[in-house]
Amino acid sequence: MMEEIMKELMQDKRVRKALAYLQEDQEQMMEDLLELVQIPAFSNHERKKAEAMRDKFTALGMQDVHMDEVDNVFGTLPGAGEGPKIMMAAHTDTVFPLDTPLVPQQKDGVWYAPGINDDTHGLADLLTMIRAIKASGLVFAGDVVFCANVGEEGLGDLRGVKHIFRQPNDIAAFISLDTPTLGGIVHRATGSSRYRMIFRGPGGHSFADFGRPSAIHAMGRAIAKIADFRVPETPKTTFNAGVVNGGTSVNTIAAESSFLLDIRSDSPEELARLEGEARAAVQAAVEEENRRGTQQGAVAVEIQQVGSRPAGTQADDCQIVRIAQTACRALGIEPELRDETSTDANIPISLGIPALSVGRGGREGGAHTAGEWFDPTEAWLGPQKDLLMLLLMAGLQDVTPAQMPKR
Ligand SMILES: [Zn+2]
Structure with missing residues (x-):
């Protein structure tokens, strides 16, 4: 059933255009990444990076762009009004104190900079996806809210996402782009x-x-x-x-x-x-x-x-996991259920709201060290997979129904 829906999506002209756009847009994604990674954003000091994300959301013509009391930034792509609200997020904070040198270095096609993957790459992926969706004219059935949240790391203690879910909300599913392997899917909350x-x-x-x-x-x-x-x-x-x-x-x-x-x-x-x-x-x-x-x-x-x-769990074959696996397989990516450390998805999972942390594209290593590196080879596969997940979850207007129930 879900495979059928995915087949239909893959035949849609706008979807194909958006997927091609993501590949062509990788240079722009890298430009955003290299700019954003140089803004210090030690946990609890994310304001400057949050402002940069807010300005980029605004420049991309998103709706209802705003920053909340704790410096989470939001921008909405309004759907056709008949589907669930889906939130896709990446975190602005890093584990690096404010005086850490952040100028990226390139060697043999590999980029080195503290925080270049975790999670600045997630932020840059949000931006490339927004451009691809706008350029291809895709309209989801439900609203999609993109979020650059604070406080994921260490003593940040998930304060950004805790703040989001403390408010009354109708978020039906939450995806965080914050896992180191392309096919990685984290569905348990340690x-x-x-x-x-x-x-x-x-x-x-x-x-x-x-x-x-x-x-x-x-x-x-x-x-x-x-x-x-x-x-x-x-x-x-x-x-x-x-x-x-x-x-x-x-x-x-x-x-x-x-x-x-x-x-x-x-x-x-x-x-x-x-x-x-x-x-x-x-x-x-x-x-x-x-x-x-x-x-x-x-x-x-x-x-x-x-x-x-908080700890919490979702079944290995629950709907949101199957959505992520289906999106991976549509692009020839081997999905992999990972037992990861705790992530921003902990909070919705502990509240019974479907949520995952999923993988970024390219190859990466050295997380949380000064030697953090990113090899951008075919990194566009990450946002391509994430876009397919969004299409499954929120539905494509007049083409395929949302695969997540409203909340
Ligand atoms: Zn992270």
């Missing part, structure tokens, strides 16, 4: 909890005050306990102490220390269990350090939760 564990103690001189409990020693005990945690392979459950801070000099008993802890699981139960173990471990570590101390003073711990992404 939950995560992130903590900053802060240890504070009396401090003192390492020699004169020896015997006072140390904030760093307490932290070390806590991390050692956590490093020995046992977790199941399935549902996949992980933990990582990723950043440590503290102390002032080699001969000072540390008065303060802290570390960041990331806990993830595909199962809400495992996530909750491991969170409980982590809390117990830092408390036990503090007690041990205080018992070891022979001088006055005690270390105390403050547990700050700095991130929370």
Whole structure:
């Protein structure tokens, strides 16, 4: 049934024109990409990149272009009024602090720049798709809203998409262009909890005050306990102490220390269990350090939760997954259900709204490092596949019905 609809779509003149346009437009896509990637957009500092996206949406003649209170940017391609509202998004933020050099370098046809794929390429793909849809005269049955959202990475904690779905809305499906392989489809929401564990103690001189409990020693005990945690392979459950801070000099008993802890699981139960173990471990570590101390003073711990992404799941053969697979196969792309980290799709998935994160085109690597690289060979296949997904989901006016129900 869906294959039939796809066949019909592939025979439509405007669809064929749009697919050809996407291939021809790759140079313009690269130009957008290289421009946007140079705008610093560390999580929670996305304003400049958001403004650039807003201006581009406006220049492309989208309707209802606006930026919300948290700097998410939206532009609508109005449908014929008979279909579901579909949102397609990419995120503006990156993991790179504002002083990171962002000038792209090219070597042997490969581009290097922090954030060039994740997710600036997703943003550039939104723009090339809008141009292709406009140039080919395609009209969807339902409205399609393109979104450049903030706060996907790290301590951004999905704040952009959380904000979108906190408002009353009629979004019937949500697609994020934020997965590293072309045929990649992420349909499960890995939950995560992130903590900053802060240890504070009396401090003192390492020699004169020896015997006072140390904030760093307490932290070390806590991390050692956590490093020995046992977790199941399935549902996949992980933990990582990723950043440590503290102390002032080699001969000072540390008065303060802290570390960041990331806990993830595909199962809400495992996530909750491991969170409980982590809390117990830092408390036990503090007690041990205080018992070891022979001088006055005690270390105390403050547990700050700095991130929370809900877990959730969709069946391997649910409608939105089949739509993504059908779009891939129509272009000879092998679809691949991936167990990815948590993505912007977590939020709608946890609310029961069909959602995916899907792959970008070309080849890429080095995500979240200064050496992030992008090989744009045949990268247009990404937006071609995404356009076919949109056509299936939202329907093509007077030609094929929407494959997602209204909400
Ligand atoms: Zn991303």
